[in-house]
Amino acid sequence: MRYLSPLDAAFLRMESARTPMHVGAMMTFRLPQGAPRDFLQRLLARMRKHPFMPEPFNCRLARTRWSRLAPAWEQTELDMDYHLRHSALPYPGGERELGQLVARLHSHPLDLSRPLWECHVIEGLAGDRFALYFKAHHCAIDGIGAMRMVQRWLSEDPQDPRVDGPWVVATRADPEPPRAHTGLVERLRKPIAFAGRQIRSLGDLAKALVQMSQGEDSSVRAALAVPRSLFNVPVTQQRRLGTQILSLQRIKAIAEAVGASTNDVLMAICGGAIRRYLLEQQALPEKTLLASVPVGLQRPDGTPGNAVVGFVAPLGTHIEDPRARLQLIHRVTARAKQELGAMPPDALAQFALLGLSPLILGQMTGALPKLPPLFNVVVSNVVLSKKPLYLMGAELEAMYPVSFLFDGYALNITLVGYCDRVAVGFLGCRDAIPHLQRLAVYSSDALDELERAVQAQPARARRIRTRRRH
Amino acid sequence: MRYLSPLDAAFLRMESARTPMHVGAMMTFRLPQGAPRDFLQRLLARMRKHPFMPEPFNCRLARTRWSRLAPAWEQTELDMDYHLRHSALPYPGGERELGQLVARLHSHPLDLSRPLWECHVIEGLAGDRFALYFKAHHCAIDGIGAMRMVQRWLSEDPQDPRVDGPWVVATRADPEPPRAHTGLVERLRKPIAFAGRQIRSLGDLAKALVQMSQGEDSSVRAALAVPRSLFNVPVTQQRRLGTQILSLQRIKAIAEAVGASTNDVLMAICGGAIRRYLLEQQALPEKTLLASVPVGLQRPDGTPGNAVVGFVAPLGTHIEDPRARLQLIHRVTARAKQELGAMPPDALAQFALLGLSPLILGQMTGALPKLPPLFNVVVSNVVLSKKPLYLMGAELEAMYPVSFLFDGYALNITLVGYCDRVAVGFLGCRDAIPHLQRLAVYSSDALDELERAVQAQPARARRIRTRRRH
Numbered sequence: 044m045r046y047l048s049p050l051d052a053a054f055l056r057m058e059s060a061r062t063p064m065h066v067g068a069m070m071t072f073r074l075p076q077g078a079p080r081d082f083l084q085r086l087l088a089r090m091r092k093h094p095f096m097p098e099p100f101n102c103r104l105a106r107t108r109w110s111r112l113a114p115a116w117e118q119t120e121l122d123m124d125y126h127l128r129h130s131a132l133p134y135p136g137g138e139r140e141l142g143q144l145v146a147r148l149h150s151h152p153l154d155l156s157r158p159l160w161e162c163h164v165i166e167g168l169a170g171d172r173f174a175l176y177f178k179a180h181h182c183a184i185d186g187i188g189a190m191r192m193v194q195r196w197l198s199e200d201p202q203d204p205r206v207d208g209p210w211v212v213a214t215r216a217d218p219e220p221p222r223a224h225t226g227l228v229e230r231l232r233k234p235i236a237f238a239g240r241q242i243r244s245l246g247d248l249a250k251a252l253v254q255m256s257q258g259e260d261s262s263v264r265a266a267l268a269v270p271r272s273l274f275n276v277p278v279t280q281q282r283r284l285g286t287q288i289l290s291l292q293r294i295k296a297i298a299e300a301v302g303a304s305t306n307d308v309l310m311a312i313c314g315g316a317i318r319r320y321l322l323e324q325q326a327l328p329e330k331t332l333l334a335s336v337p338v339g340l341q342r343p344d345g346t347p348g349n350a351v352v353g354f355v356a357p358l359g360t361h362i363e364d365p366r367a368r369l370q371l372i373h374r375v376t377a378r379a380k381q382e383l384g385a386m387p388p389d390a391l392a393q394f395a396l397l398g399l400s401p402l403i404l405g406q407m408t409g410a411l412p413k414l415p416p417l418f419n420v421v422v423s424n425v426v427l428s429k430k431p432l433y434l435m436g437a438e439l440e441a442m443y444p445v446s447f448l449f450d451g452y453a454l455n456i457t458l459v460g461y462c463d464r465v466a467v468g469f470l471g472c473r474d475a476i477p478h479l480q481r482l483a484v485y486s487s488d489a490l491d492e493l494e495r496a497v498q499a500q501p502a503r504a505r506r507i508r509t510r511r512r513h
Numbered sequence: 514m515r516y517l518s519p520l521d522a523a524f525l526r527m528e529s530a531r532t533p534m535h536v537g538a539m540m541t542f543r544l545p546q547g548a549p550r551d552f553l554q555r556l557l558a559r560m561r562k563h564p565f566m567p568e569p570f571n572c573r574l575a576r577t578r579w580s581r582l583a584p585a586w587e588q589t590e591l592d593m594d595y596h597l598r599h600s601a602l603p604y605p606g607g608e609r610e611l612g613q614l615v616a617r618l619h620s621h622p623l624d625l626s627r628p629l630w631e632c633h634v635i636e637g638l639a640g641d642r643f644a645l646y647f648k649a650h651h652c653a654i655d656g657i658g659a660m661r662m663v664q665r666w667l668s669e670d671p672q673d674p675r676v677d678g679p680w681v682v683a684t685r686a687d688p689e690p691p692r693a694h695t696g697l698v699e700r701l702r703k704p705i706a707f708a709g710r711q712i713r714s715l716g717d718l719a720k721a722l723v724q725m726s727q728g729e730d731s732s733v734r735a736a737l738a739v740p741r742s743l744f745n746v747p748v749t750q751q752r753r754l755g756t757q758i759l760s761l762q763r764i765k766a767i768a769e770a771v772g773a774s775t776n777d778v779l780m781a782i783c784g785g786a787i788r789r790y791l792l793e794q795q796a797l798p799e800k801t802l803l804a805s806v807p808v809g810l811q812r813p814d815g816t817p818g819n820a821v822v823g824f825v826a827p828l829g830t831h832i833e834d835p836r837a838r839l840q841l842i843h844r845v846t847a848r849a850k851q852e853l854g855a856m857p858p859d860a861l862a863q864f865a866l867l868g869l870s871p872l873i874l875g876q877m878t879g880a881l882p883k884l885p886p887l888f889n890v891v892v893s894n895v896v897l898s899k900k901p902l903y904l905m906g907a908e909l910e911a912m913y914p915v916s917f918l919f920d921g922y923a924l925n926i927t928l929v930g931y932c933d934r935v936a937v938g939f940l941g942c943r944d945a946i947p948h949l950q951r952l953a954v955y956s957s958d959a960l961d962e963l964e965r966a967v968q969a970q971p972a973r974a975r976r977i978r979t980r981r982r983h
Contacts, residue, residue: 060625084604125751125943128617129610131601133636134554140599147598151621154750155530166603167637280624281595473595 044115055182061280063152067178067445069145072437074171091123100160132167145176146284197432270328274454275416281473285483289465300497303373311369314358315489331357332419355418366496426460443468514585525652531750533622537648537915539615542907544641561593570630602637615646616754667902740798744924745886751943755953759935770967773843779928781839784828785959801827802889825888836966896930913938
């Protein structure tokens with residue numbers, strides 16, 4: 044038996060029918076040229092035989108007297124036919140049908156009496172493709188851990204004789220973590236451990252929250268300035284999923300022209316899409332919407348689990364001009380990164396707590412949708428790989444993380460860099476966000492607009508960039 | 514707002530993650546000859562436009578201060594894209610893949626914040642067929658009500674110009690209830706209402722249970738003689754579904770030869786299949802397993818809901834000879850029916866309570882799997898139609914009710930008579946009954962055995978029949 048860390052246990056306690064705390068990912072693959080008709084059957088047979096989920100996914104939650112106070116993992120037999128599932132899309136098998144199926148699968152809570160994962164191999168995707176969707180509980184793995192797990196399943200070499208399935212790759216040495224924020228990660232490691240210890244109980248949580256709301260520089264106090272938006276409502280159990288692919292080259296060209304980072308450009312695109320969506324719904328707040336941008340940290344012992352801090356950045360939804368929106372986002376995130384790097388460890392601990400503890404406390408007491416929002420929407424951004432990846436010779440086309448929602452936070456946006464493109468996934472509450480796919484469509488339009496705006500004023504862009512550099 | 518009846522409310526209170534209280538049905542259809550390629554799209558489009566679920570499926574549970582004590586229905590908008598779903602089977606699209614998909618869909622609890630139903634149109638069934646699966650909460654409809662609803666969706670005439678979908682049929686006058694136990698039904702109507710009043714509270718339930726266990730003729734005391742079997746264990750959330758089709762003509766021939774009812778023969782077949790399964794598992798109890806046979810009653814006001822009594826009959830699993838097994842079953846059920854008909858109303862009320870209240874009480878207090886089993890397995894038997902039925906010109910091939918499990922009762926068998934066949938559905942707890950499909954296979958073998966045993970001794974069979982008639 045191995046006890047869950049306090050933070051992992053908190054994710055378990057936050058589980059409710061309306062806010063199941065599992066994360067997932069949807070991947071689409073191209074069938075290899077000349078693939079045999081039973082390619083998926085062979086893939087499934089191999090996956091069934093060889094374990095491809097790391098610890099603790101061969102365990103279930105122990106049923107002890109203390110399991111609520113101090114949950115622990117215990118080894119169990121894996122019922123592979125239960126966890127590994129063969130599914131199919133109805134006609135015409137497009138992205139719409141795939142999004143619908145995955146949204147339905149993602150809306151069901153995991154069975155907490157079994158190992159906390161499911162994996163679906165999905166056939167019937169148009170264009171000689173197939174899809175893979177998995178879900179796993181956030182108490183056992185965080186977004187970065189899930190990303191690393193997927194990386195271990197895949198190979199850069201379609202012909203690699205060792206690579207005839209995820210299990211072979213899983214035995215290799217771990218690849219590099221997807222992002223190398225090494226300096227910052229090192230600085231934050233200790234505070235995260237500290238923060239984890241602080242939230243052992245609801246009482247401690249409440250105390251920390253009160254402390255954080257005192258003083259001039261209180262981030263909690265600042266959060267009172269966050270506008271309520273239609274994304275900040277109680278969520279129901281059902282989800283919608285919208286997807287879009289953007290060209291990384293075009294995004295980089297805009298970033299270069301304005302002297303911003305690709306992340307800034309992506310935030311500006313999200314801001315543009317959200318602005319148009321809210322205008323249409325006649326629900327655009329006067330102030331800018333704020334995004335929470337989580338930063339994942341590797342654990343000291345390398346085990347999967349949760350170690351997350353976040354900072355809050357504006358999406359510039361109050362600005363009509365796409366270029367001015369991008370410039371605002373760039374100014375704020377540049378300063379935030381600088382401040383984060385300069386913070387003393389104790390302040391960082393507070394900062395780390397800010398990212399989660401108000402949410403944890405609010406979720407567990409049911410107060411979250413009634414509190415003023417601490418931010419409006421979660422936007423996370425990771426890089427999967429710059430080279431094409433393969434599963435048993437089938438090329439990965441795109442990967443979309445499918446995350447979870449907190450009560451009062453009905454929209455989550457994930458951005459995944461892969462090869463020459465960025466896959467954008469919108470996960471929303473079915474009832475709060477009726478036409479979610481529009482956000483996906485508008486994000487493509489927002490890229491067009493931003494490109495036009497930047498091309499119209501290239502000279503000024505260069506001047507700003509030069510000034511920032513000196 | 515309309516309040517749920519006490520019995521309907523009890524089914525709502527019994528809902529738990531491990532024992533969701535919804536019932537369902539799986540139907541397979543043959544595509545009409547020369548059906549257009551978009552037949553299912555057209556069916557879905559029509560179903561989307563026209564309501565096909567009766568009251569209260571256009572309602573959701575009201576969110577009031579008293580909703581736990583006195584739940585009520587309130588009108589709501591139907592989000593048809595949520596409730597009506599297009600699904601597909603993976604290759605090869607056989608009965609196995611269909612059973613797996615439906616078992617998975619049936620394992621998920623309904624979202625209690627929405628109208629309590631889902632309907633899946635399933636494509637990809639081999640042999641130019643498709644399937645339909647729906648689930649609905651038992652607090653809103655009982656098995657008989659569900660059967661009548663299905664009958665309203667279907668037509669006996671494939672060419673009926675009015676019948677281009679379930680909605681048109683839904684506006685016609687109600688057809689006859691599937692079984693015409695009129696004398697018995699009339700007798701039981703009042704006691705059922707009385708029983709419903711008695712179980713308004715847990716305290717009343719406990720009192721009734723104690724009373725019922727006193728006295729010489731106590732059915733509860735008799736229930737202490739029920740053997741524990743591997744079916745009588747705590748259930749987990751996940752289900753398995755096994756299906757089989759039997760020839761009604763062969764069953765009738767056996768019944769005729771022995772002088773028993775077709776229901777007796779079906780019970781003997783179930784007993785034979787269960788005996789072989791338990792022998793294989795080295796878990797056959799010395800005493801016979803007992804089946805609870807629910808009898809559904811029409812409500813006085815004709816609204817859907819729950820009105821169920823049940824009697825307990827032996828399955829003869831302790832007898833090796835198939836013929837002797839059938840004879841035992843016939844003797845006991847004949848006497849039970851006679852006694853049921855002769856009971857005074859007050860005793861009938863007690864009897865009606867026996868069918869459910871110990872289960873309701875046990876389920877709500879969590880004591881059910883710890884109490885000695887009151888019976889071993891539920892076996893219900895209904896007649897759908899003697900003539901072929903059609904949905905938008907597609908012929909119904911078979912219908913399998915997919916029921917629910919109580920804690921401690923991990924197997925449920927349903928038998929549906931339709932045209933010249935009986936569809937047998939086995940619903941089991943995934944963990945308690947590892948090779949459920951074997952029961953389906955063995956039930957076909959049990960019919961063969963019984964047929965051989967009866968053919969070997971036809972003369973003696975006639976003698977018994979004659980004796981019983983005088």
